Amino acid sequence: MEKDPVQAIATRLKIEREARGWSLAELAEQSGVSKAMISKIERCEASPTATVLGRLSGAFGLPLSVLMALAERAQEQVALAAEQPVWTDPETGYTRRAVSPPNSLLELLEVSLPPGVRVPYPAAAFAFQHQQIWVLSGRLDFQEGRTLHHLAEGDCLLLGPPADCVFFNPGSEPIRYVVALTRR
Amino acid sequence: MEKDPVQAIATRLKIEREARGWSLAELAEQSGVSKAMISKIERCEASPTATVLGRLSGAFGLPLSVLMALAERAQEQVALAAEQPVWTDPETGYTRRAVSPPNSLLELLEVSLPPGVRVPYPAAAFAFQHQQIWVLSGRLDFQEGRTLHHLAEGDCLLLGPPADCVFFNPGSEPIRYVVALTRR
DNA sequence: TTATTTTGTCCACTATAGAAGACGATTGAC
DNA sequence: GTCAATCGTCTTCTATAGTGGACAAAATAA
CATH class of the missing domain: 1.10.260.40 (lambda repressor-like DNA-binding domains)
Structure with a gap:
C-alpha cells in the first residue's frame, strides 16, 4: 500500500x-x-x-x-487457501483448486478425484510448455495416448508431447494429486 | 479513458x-x-x-x-437520476436528493418537504459561499434570521450572511424546492 | 550464406518532476 | 496595534522523466 x-x-x-x-x-x-x-x-x-x-x-x-x-x-505474493478459486464438477464430485497466485509463470493445481471417476482430456487442451502430475494420496491410473501409467502415492510423471489423456481413480477412496504446468 | x-x-x-x-x-x-x-x-x-x-x-x-x-x-459529467444519493428523514418524510455529479463546484439539491413539516438549520451549518432557494412546486415559508419569506411556486431567494433558518411547509401537499450552493 | 526487417536496449539531449527554502498573505494571540 | 504561527505559492536548483535516433542481436527472407 x-x-x-x-x-x-x-x-x-x-x-x-x-x-x-x-x-x-x-x-x-x-x-x-x-x-x-x-x-x-x-x-x-x-x-x-x-x-x-x-x-x-x-x-x-x-x-x-x-x-x-x-x-x-x-x-500479491501469497494466495491464501481460503481465497483460491475452486471448481467442482457437480456430476462427478471432481474438484480442482488453483493454488498459485494469479499471473504466475508456474501454475499449481490441486485436484481431488472421487473413487471410480474417469476424466478424459483431449490432446488439444494441452497448450502448455511443460506439465507434471504428482500424486499426493491414493493411486492414479493415467492414460497418456496409448501408454497407461500406474501412479502410486508420491509418484511424479512428466508429460510428453500433447496426446489424448484420461485420469482414472481405480480405488474406493478419493485421491489427491497436483498438476504443475507452465503456460506458453 | x-x-x-x-x-x-x-x-x-x-x-x-x-x-x-x-x-x-x-x-x-x-x-x-x-x-x-x-x-x-x-x-x-x-x-x-x-x-x-x-x-x-x-x-x-x-x-x-x-x-x-x-x-x-x-x-463523470452526468449524474444519472437513478444513481443520485437520496436521504430521507424517517421521522418527517423529508427527502433530499444530491442532483449534481460528485465534487462539482456548484451543488444542486432537490428537496421534498411534507406538509406541516418544519426543518430548522442553525447558522453554523451555512459555511457556503453562495446559496439560493428555488421553489419548484407548492408554497414555502422560509425564515432567515428575523425575516420571514413567503415563497410561491417559481420564486427564488438569494440567502444573505449566515443566520439561523427554518424551512416550513404551511400547505397540505408536499412541496418541492431546489437548494443551489457553492462551497467555501 | 547474405541481405533485410524487427526486436529491445543504449546514448545524447531536452523537458520537467521533485526538493528545499524564501516569500507574501492570512489568521489568531496578546 | 504588534508579533508569531501557518497557510499556499513562488523561486532556485538538481534529479530524472521523456524523446529521437543509433545500435547490436535475433528473426526472416532471399
Missing part, C-alpha cells in the same frame, strides 16, 4: 503488451509514448508520470484504475 | 487532503512528498510519477487503484 508501485506497474505493463502481441514500437505508436520510455518502465528504470500512465492505459483500452488494480493483484 | 488523468487526479487529491483536514505541510510529512510538488499537482502544473502517486495514496491509506477509481468518478 505504501510501497513504490513501479515494480508492479512494470510487470503488468509487459503482460498487457505481450498479451496483445505488441512490440515496443507498436505500443509506442498506439499510445504516443516513446518506445525507449516504455522499455525503461518495463525494466523499472523509470517511474512513469500520470500522463504517460493515462496514455498507456488508453492504448490498452483500460481505465487507469483498472490497470492499477491489475498491477496490485500481480504483486 | 484516453484523456490525461492529471486534472482528475488533481481535484481528487485536494478532496482527499481537505477531507482529512490536512494542510499541504501535513500531507507532505505524511507522504514524504514535498509540499511544493503537492501544490503543483493540485493545480495541474505537474504530472506526478507513479512513485509519488504511490506515496500519496499510502498517506491516505488507500490502494493506488482506489485513488485512481475515485479520480475517474470525479470526472
Whole structure:
C-alpha cells in the first residue's frame, strides 16, 4: 500500500503488451509514448508520470484504475487457501483448486478425484510448455495416448508431447494429486 | 479513458487532503512528498510519477487503484437520476436528493418537504459561499434570521450572511424546492 | 550464406518532476 | 496595534522523466 508501485506497474505493463502481441514500437505508436520510455518502465528504470500512465492505459483500452488494480493483484505474493478459486464438477464430485497466485509463470493445481471417476482430456487442451502430475494420496491410473501409467502415492510423471489423456481413480477412496504446468 | 488523468487526479487529491483536514505541510510529512510538488499537482502544473502517486495514496491509506477509481468518478459529467444519493428523514418524510455529479463546484439539491413539516438549520451549518432557494412546486415559508419569506411556486431567494433558518411547509401537499450552493 | 526487417536496449539531449527554502498573505494571540 | 504561527505559492536548483535516433542481436527472407 505504501510501497513504490513501479515494480508492479512494470510487470503488468509487459503482460498487457505481450498479451496483445505488441512490440515496443507498436505500443509506442498506439499510445504516443516513446518506445525507449516504455522499455525503461518495463525494466523499472523509470517511474512513469500520470500522463504517460493515462496514455498507456488508453492504448490498452483500460481505465487507469483498472490497470492499477491489475498491477496490485500481480504483486500479491501469497494466495491464501481460503481465497483460491475452486471448481467442482457437480456430476462427478471432481474438484480442482488453483493454488498459485494469479499471473504466475508456474501454475499449481490441486485436484481431488472421487473413487471410480474417469476424466478424459483431449490432446488439444494441452497448450502448455511443460506439465507434471504428482500424486499426493491414493493411486492414479493415467492414460497418456496409448501408454497407461500406474501412479502410486508420491509418484511424479512428466508429460510428453500433447496426446489424448484420461485420469482414472481405480480405488474406493478419493485421491489427491497436483498438476504443475507452465503456460506458453 | 484516453484523456490525461492529471486534472482528475488533481481535484481528487485536494478532496482527499481537505477531507482529512490536512494542510499541504501535513500531507507532505505524511507522504514524504514535498509540499511544493503537492501544490503543483493540485493545480495541474505537474504530472506526478507513479512513485509519488504511490506515496500519496499510502498517506491516505488507500490502494493506488482506489485513488485512481475515485479520480475517474470525479470526472463523470452526468449524474444519472437513478444513481443520485437520496436521504430521507424517517421521522418527517423529508427527502433530499444530491442532483449534481460528485465534487462539482456548484451543488444542486432537490428537496421534498411534507406538509406541516418544519426543518430548522442553525447558522453554523451555512459555511457556503453562495446559496439560493428555488421553489419548484407548492408554497414555502422560509425564515432567515428575523425575516420571514413567503415563497410561491417559481420564486427564488438569494440567502444573505449566515443566520439561523427554518424551512416550513404551511400547505397540505408536499412541496418541492431546489437548494443551489457553492462551497467555501 | 547474405541481405533485410524487427526486436529491445543504449546514448545524447531536452523537458520537467521533485526538493528545499524564501516569500507574501492570512489568521489568531496578546 | 504588534508579533508569531501557518497557510499556499513562488523561486532556485538538481534529479530524472521523456524523446529521437543509433545500435547490436535475433528473426526472416532471399
